[in-house]
Amino acid sequence: MKRSLVLAAVLLSACTNLPQKAVKPDPVQPVQPVAPEPDLVPGEVVSSDNTEAMPTDFGLIFIDRDMSFHGTLPCKKCPGIQYQLNVLQDGRFELRRDYIDRNTVELLSGNWQLDDRTLHLSSKQGKVPSFQFGSNQHLILLNAAGKPMVSKDNQTLTRTQQFARIDTRMPLLGLYQLKNNEASFIDCMTGENHSIAMTQHHMPMLRSYQTDPKLSGKAVVATMTARKSNEQQQALLVDKFDQFWPGATCPDKAATAKVQNLVWRLQTVSQISVPQKLNIRLMFDQNNRIFGFSGCNNFNAGYAQKDNQLKVLPIVSTRKFCNDANFYEQQFTKQLQAADRIEVNQQKLQLFKENKVIMELLPAVN
Structure with a gap:
């Protein structure tokens, strides 16, 4: 009987609903979408308006193949310099620089060294700047202190998809x-x-x-x-x-130029700059004859000179028509026949009409 009472008490306590302290559940946090990682190209710098630029792993840049870079970089006294830089995997480089509107081309070659991300170029033929890999697709021009150039003008050469040989013409x-x-x-x-x-x-x-x-x-x-x-x-x-x-000599930069026996390239006519790609050139020979190329046609004429006084006789020329040169050719032939005085100032040839400069020329070197 006593055992039954104890068992009943245990069962009764197990079935009793005692009040429990309420537990507040944790609030559900919204799930943030995960942005997919971009496909990184070795050497590319990733940046946005909300994040800082990631450091570039330049250890992934290898010059293990021939590469070509192109671009137009600034020029102090011309519209720009067109670059083609070939970086060859055997440690050599080849460079072509075309000075726009100067009719000047430079072909240079030498050796390169890669120091971290800086590409050093050395050539016995002339001075060559250094560049920095901004990525494996871009080279940034460096200044004399070895720092990237800061300018509103383009300072970058871009790698082409296909390697291209240098045009040596x-x-x-x-x-x-x-x-x-x-x-x-x-x-x-x-x-x-x-x-x-x-x-x-x-x-x-x-x-x-x-x-x-x-x-x-x-x-x-x-x-x-x-x-x-x-x-x-x-x-x-x-x-x-x-x-x-015939009768021309090579120009001598160390000596004051003479009117006769030099090939002169037209720089300005009627105060208008002349595109150097037109190659408007002339020569005064010692037999009182002028001849040359007026941008489209070959021409010749007689002339008379006494001291600085000049008289040019009517011009005889071929009769081709060139759309891009016609305006400059007309200005050149018109002002050449109108000139009444001629002077050489150091290396510059000037033609005058009524004491006003109507034409300026420099000795041609190519």
């Missing part, structure tokens, strides 16, 4: 001569002596030289566009022959 002015059926050319700008390959574009130049008794057998100044065949032979491959300049 360039305008040249120098002494051409044919001896024993072998043609040679001495570049007036560099003094380099080259042989000229017997190609189809060289044939018109060769025939013109051989059939003119004033030229045959002599070293005569010629203008042309050509390229080097290879690094070993340094032979020139003529791409386009312009003309011969």
